[in-house]
Amino acid sequence: MPMLETRGLNKHFGGLHVTDNVDLRLEAGEVHCLIGPNGAGKSTLFRLILGEHAPSSGTILLGGEDITGLKPFQRIRRGMSVKFQVPGIFKALSVRQNLEIAMQHHFEPAALAREIDRLLDFLKLAAEAGQHAGNLSHGQKQWLEIGMAISLKPRLLLLDEPTAGMSPEETHATGEMVQRLNADGMTVLAVEHDMAFVRQVAHKVTVLHLGQVFAQGSIDEIVADERVAAIYLGQAHA
Numbered sequence: 001m002p003m004l005e006t007r008g009l010n011k012h013f014g015g016l017h018v019t020d021n022v023d024l025r026l027e028a029g030e031v032h033c034l035i036g037p038n039g040a041g042k043s044t045l046f047r048l049i050l051g052e053h054a055p056s057s058g059t060i061l062l063g064g065e066d067i068t069g070l071k072p073f074q075r076i077r078r079g080m081s082v083k084f085q086v087p088g089i090f091k092a093l094s095v096r097q098n099l100e101i102a103m104q105h106h107f108e109p110a111a112l113a114r115e116i117d118r119l120l121d122f123l124k125l126a127a128e129a130g131q132h133a134g135n136l137s138h139g140q141k142q143w144l145e146i147g148m149a150i151s152l153k154p155r156l157l158l159l160d161e162p163t164a165g166m167s168p169e170e171t172h173a174t175g176e177m178v179q180r181l182n183a184d185g186m187t188v189l190a191v192e193h194d195m196a197f198v199r200q201v202a203h204k205v206t207v208l209h210l211g212q213v214f215a216q217g218s219i220d221e222i223v224a225d226e227r228v229a230a231i232y233l234g235q236a237h238a
């Protein structure tokens with residue numbers, strides 16, 4: 001059974017058809033990257049999956065369950081989690097306190113401290129645990145945000161341009177984090193422009209164009225597809 005499936009998903013904003021009959025399927029245990037030119041409808045599709053927009057028509061299934069009518073918090077309770085591009089961290093609190101806020105209601109105190117230590121190691125933020133989150137570098141803030149998104153161990157993680165603004169080294173380290181999460185069983189859907197990252201992590205790539213699924217396949221198939229090169233990859237330094 002797929003972890004996530006959209007069937008005939010449509011979204012209109014007035015006369016603008018932004019999501020056009022999208023059938024997307026993520027198998028459990030898959031890392032799937034969503035690419036496409038600016039304005040292709042990637043963010044809108046993300047918001048539909050998360051429940052921040054209601055579709056004009058179509059169905060969304062999580063683990064086989066129809067979640068189309070559920071609110072975002074109900075989807076999160078069913079094991080979905082998201083990291084947006086703009087960090088939603090509390091700058092005046094320490095790195096550790098940010099993770100505590102995300103996790104405090106879900107663990108006993110002793111287990112909480114242990115889980116946070118493990119997570120800080122995973123995020124390469126152990127040395128920064130006591131620092132104000134506002135003092136972290138841009139890449140570290142993104143990692144803290146990923147930490148908050150994975151702190152409750154979702155089965156489906158949505159990442160919106162996780163490596164935006166990162167150096168190549170930080171991008172690679174982020175890819176390794178995604179690979180480790182995936183090795184532990186997490187299914188991941190990432191909107192991403194950085195083709196090195198896509199090549200590093202993706203089992204499958206979907207190209208969106210004008211709100212539609214334009215092409216789908218492995219990264220090698222996508223890079224070899226001249227139709228994709230014509231609309232997108234020329235701009236993306238594949």
Ligand SMILES: Nc1ncnc2c1ncn2[C@@H]1O[C@H](COP(=O)(O)OP(=O)(O)OP(=O)(O)O)[C@@H](O)[C@H]1O
Binds near residue numbers: 039042043044
């Ligand atoms: N709330 C809205 N109301 C009206 N139009 C919208 C709304 N949200 C998005 N759009 C339009 O839908 C189209 C797709 O936008 P979307 O942000 O989903 O694309 P994208 O692929 O994520 O682009 P980018 O890579 O630039 O973020 C754009 O033309 C945008 O102007």
